[in-house]
Amino acid sequence: MSRATGSAGAAPAGQTIRVNGAARPLLPADAGMTLLRWLREREFLTGTKNGCEIGACGACTVLVGGRPVRACKTTVTDVAGDVVTIEGMERPDGSLHPLQQAFVDVGAIQCGFCTPGMVLAAQALLASKPEPSRLEIRRALQGNLCRCTGYQQIVDAVEHAARFMRDNGGIESPGCTQDETEGTTG
Amino acid sequence: MSTTIREKAFRNDAVAKVTGRAVFADDVSYAGMLHMAPVYADYVAARDVRVDVSAALDVPGCRRVLTAADVPGATHYGQIERDYPILITDTIRTWGDVVALTLGDTRDAAIEAAARVTVTATEETPILTVEEALDPYARVIPTWSDSNVVVHHRLRRGDPDAAFAECELIVEEEFRTPVVEQAYLEPESAVCVPRTDGVIEVYGSMQHPFSTRRFVASLLGESLANIEVHGVAVGGGFGGKDDTAAAVCARAALGALITGRPVKLTYAREWSIRESYKRHPYILKYKVGVTSEGRVAAVKAEMFADSGAYLSVTPWVTWRSTAQCFGPYAVDNVCADVYGVATNNGFNGAMRGFGAPQVNFAVESIMDIIAGRLKIHPLGLRRINMVKQGSTTVTGQVLDDHTVSIEEVMNRVVHEVGFRKKYEECSFGTPSETDSDALYGIGLSISYRGSSLGAEGMDFCSAIVNGQFDGSLILETGIHENGQGSESVMTLVLAEQLGCSLKRIRYRRSSTSTIPDSGTTVATRGTILGGSAVVVAAREFRQLLSTSLATRLRCKPEEVRFHEDRIWGTTFDASLTWAEAMKELYLQRITPFAFGTYQAPDVSWDDTTGQGNAYFTYVYSCQAAEVQVSRKSGNVKLLNVVAAHDVGRAINRAMVMGQMYGGITQGAGMTLMEEVHRDGGRIRELNYNRYRIPRALDVPDMHGIIVENHDPKSLTGAKGIGEPALELIAPAIANAVHNATGIRCNSIPIKIDPEELP
Ligand code: FES
Ligand code: FES
Numbered sequence: 001m002s003r004a005t006g007s008a009g010a011a012p013a014g015q016t017i018r019v020n021g022a023a024r025p026l027l028p029a030d031a032g033m034t035l036l037r038w039l040r041e042r043e044f045l046t047g048t049k050n051g052c053e054i055g056a057c058g059a060c061t062v063l064v065g066g067r068p069v070r071a072c073k074t075t076v077t078d079v080a081g082d083v084v085t086i087e088g089m090e091r092p093d094g095s096l097h098p099l100q101q102a103f104v105d106v107g108a109i110q111c112g113f114c115t116p117g118m119v120l121a122a123q124a125l126l127a128s129k130p131e132p133s134r135l136e137i138r139r140a141l142q143g144n145l146c147r148c149t150g151y152q153q154i155v156d157a158v159e160h161a162a163r164f165m166r167d168n169g170g171i172e173s174p175g176c177t178q179d180e181t182e183g184t185t186g
Numbered sequence: 187m188s189t190t191i192r193e194k195a196f197r198n199d200a201v202a203k204v205t206g207r208a209v210f211a212d213d214v215s216y217a218g219m220l221h222m223a224p225v226y227a228d229y230v231a232a233r234d235v236r237v238d239v240s241a242a243l244d245v246p247g248c249r250r251v252l253t254a255a256d257v258p259g260a261t262h263y264g265q266i267e268r269d270y271p272i273l274i275t276d277t278i279r280t281w282g283d284v285v286a287l288t289l290g291d292t293r294d295a296a297i298e299a300a301a302r303v304t305v306t307a308t309e310e311t312p313i314l315t316v317e318e319a320l321d322p323y324a325r326v327i328p329t330w331s332d333s334n335v336v337v338h339h340r341l342r343r344g345d346p347d348a349a350f351a352e353c354e355l356i357v358e359e360e361f362r363t364p365v366v367e368q369a370y371l372e373p374e375s376a377v378c379v380p381r382t383d384g385v386i387e388v389y390g391s392m393q394h395p396f397s398t399r400r401f402v403a404s405l406l407g408e409s410l411a412n413i414e415v416h417g418v419a420v421g422g423g424f425g426g427k428d429d430t431a432a433a434v435c436a437r438a439a440l441g442a443l444i445t446g447r448p449v450k451l452t453y454a455r456e457w458s459i460r461e462s463y464k465r466h467p468y469i470l471k472y473k474v475g476v477t478s479e480g481r482v483a484a485v486k487a488e489m490f491a492d493s494g495a496y497l498s499v500t501p502w503v504t505w506r507s508t509a510q511c512f513g514p515y516a517v518d519n520v521c522a523d524v525y526g527v528a529t530n531n532g533f534n535g536a537m538r539g540f541g542a543p544q545v546n547f548a549v550e551s552i553m554d555i556i557a558g559r560l561k562i563h564p565l566g567l568r569r570i571n572m573v574k575q576g577s578t579t580v581t582g583q584v585l586d587d588h589t590v591s592i593e594e595v596m597n598r599v600v601h602e603v604g605f606r607k608k609y610e611e612c613s614f615g616t617p618s619e620t621d622s623d624a625l626y627g628i629g630l631s632i633s634y635r636g637s638s639l640g641a642e643g644m645d646f647c648s649a650i651v652n653g654q655f656d657g658s659l660i661l662e663t664g665i666h667e668n669g670q671g672s673e674s675v676m677t678l679v680l681a682e683q684l685g686c687s688l689k690r691i692r693y694r695r696s697s698t699s700t701i702p703d704s705g706t707t708v709a710t711r712g713t714i715l716g717g718s719a720v721v722v723a724a725r726e727f728r729q730l731l732s733t734s735l736a737t738r739l740r741c742k743p744e745e746v747r748f749h750e751d752r753i754w755g756t757t758f759d760a761s762l763t764w765a766e767a768m769k770e771l772y773l774q775r776i777t778p779f780a781f782g783t784y785q786a787p788d789v790s791w792d793d794t795t796g797q798g799n800a801y802f803t804y805v806y807s808c809q810a811a812e813v814q815v816s817r818k819s820g821n822v823k824l825l826n827v828v829a830a831h832d833v834g835r836a837i838n839r840a841m842v843m844g845q846m847y848g849g850i851t852q853g854a855g856m857t858l859m860e861e862v863h864r865d866g867g868r869i870r871e872l873n874y875n876r877y878r879i880p881r882a883l884d885v886p887d888m889h890g891i892i893v894e895n896h897d898p899k900s901l902t903g904a905k906g907i908g909e910p911a912l913e914l915i916a917p918a919i920a921n922a923v924h925n926a927t928g929i930r931c932n933s934i935p936i937k938i939d940p941e942e943l944p
Contacts, residue, residue: 045206047207051874053455054873055875085206087205089205100204104204111370112200113210116206119204145881148371150848155887
């Protein structure tokens, strides 16, 4: 049941990917690794969760080039675009992104295992659709399982955040504000 | 108390979880850590099992392969009967049995090695249904029993046979409920670390640190004091992270003990579903006699729960089914027999609801069937038979020491959803003018649920309040956080008791070595027991402070008050900040520390008659569901759910709501889509692509109503909500489907054949 190796060949020397605003090198040994394992095991960005490893639960959702992707189904050497993980959602001053704040405020978090993936899927939605209906929110989260909350307060949180961001000058895009020279691991 | 608990969502762990900083077991790593993988054999039932590990040891990076021969303690353990193999010796009783464990430098190496372990055995014909297992000539699966009937609970009250003779209507129905996977989003995981003093430390994704400690100590042959189990963030449990999760911890601990290195064992979803216990499927047979006025006069019930290969908590699950065998109705003549039956299916154990959802599905379906036959309104029939203040339950318990609010919760739901009008609008029985594809129906159900363990087990819990020199406070309790928010509830209770700000309190997640064993976090007992323990400790703490500070506050000790984040005497100018107060105690050489234990009120039970005071209090619930059934496809779509629960008191409203929505959604999953199938004992749905649980579009926006009749036996007034939320949605949906289509589904998950639709 090993899912360590993918189809891609060795990482070209000097290949880097940008993660939460910082360029990170890919090593030859990383070739074929899934983005999920690479983030968790190489970068120690353990906020990205593994719930199924077959692309069915959405716990591993991260943004690549602003779009939600399943890190467990993505080979790290194939990543084309900036990666944003849950660790890159906070604002540069360390305060919570409005989406994160809304999850906290409305009680959308129980065990929290789905939360990172939910926040990123919601972020991708709001970036393309700042005023989604509840049905559109549910549609956007259809790929993300939550066993605890029954989804209702998660939908509430996304609605709240959307309203807050509209009232406060538009969507905030995370992960692109940090200086490249700053380390982002750990 | 002057400070009331605020209404906004409060969770001490929310920021950590929303930023990805929360540490779950698989997020823990150590330098030099080895990785473990389990080895399964493709047998469902076999004896003379022989394991050959030589090829596995050749895999590069494989360090070691462990089998039963490496176990210093007992290979088998269990909460009631020690029959669950942490590692099998020579007999395989189910497909999830683990025959060996590999240890590798990497997880890949361990997995690769596991694939190279070869197993030979003499295969036996597996026994896969309760019917086969009950055959008198069937092979007996458990070693400790002389029959496959591993438990039999009886309830005898009045004289049902005589009463049936007087009845106007007798209804006989059989119901079936599915095997359900808890489907916690985080699979089992454990990291175990050998400490230099010989203690093995365990960081695991498990529900019950103390139960886990017993599993680990037993496998390792170590004393309880030599095992320290730490809680980490747990990605859901729903009852499902006890035995198997504890076995995962014990296996990693075995690796750590033998190699002297930290060991991580993180389950793949496929291993988790293959091996972990599930919800018991039930076969329920009811015979119910009703008088012409609609009074249920007699009930005979026979239930069979598939226990699977190991006993786990089957006797407790089936006990609850016995004590609550006819829902929240007062019936004078009842005879119930509830059996747990061993098979070679994977074992079944605790899952949120614990023996109640199955029974409620049957009982609340029957009530609607009776209403239909007698042409009585389903609400009226329920009103006639439901328990009222002072009623006697089927176990002979008189309900007179708390508010019996079943009628109140039902009225709230009926009003909120507009039940009477919508009931008239249901498609079944209403000639339709259009040939629209959609059939509409509404259905309702009610239940009561005994709080906490009842006569199932020992019920007590401890809490510690530890005041610091600067006025901050550390709180610990023996209740474990599984994601349900118990730590936050405990913190809110302490803040209320001490009239202090939440910021002052730091909840410390206790380890098994720092607080007395407080039992397991099950049975919706976290809030009622843990909360009450915090109240006891807080009272002690206030007492200590009052006595020590009275002189300084120029008043009598009993006049000292705690509010607005200060400590007060009788006059407005006599008050102390918490820092001043703590400093004063230290100057007097008094440690500001209090320990409190709460012991649940007594319950009683007679095994031969099934009579007694089964639980010290009950949660009353009502849920209504509206559905739309497609004529073309037979698909059932949930349109709306309204739920009311008397939780005693809501300490954290947003979280009570979250428990309701989540519980209803899990219950709807069991009703409409979830079922584990086995082909010859091998599970078909090993991951979420095949085991479908509700997604965001599968459930509607729901309406939760919190009813609060403070419970006099709970020191906070609160009773809990975790399980009640799940246990009665199935019959509400089944009744709604019937009212839409005229089809009565006696087995869930509901499948409607469009051919049968009007
Ligand atoms: S872990 Fe990637 S979708 Fe489940
Ligand atoms: S909060 Fe537990 S899975 Fe969503």
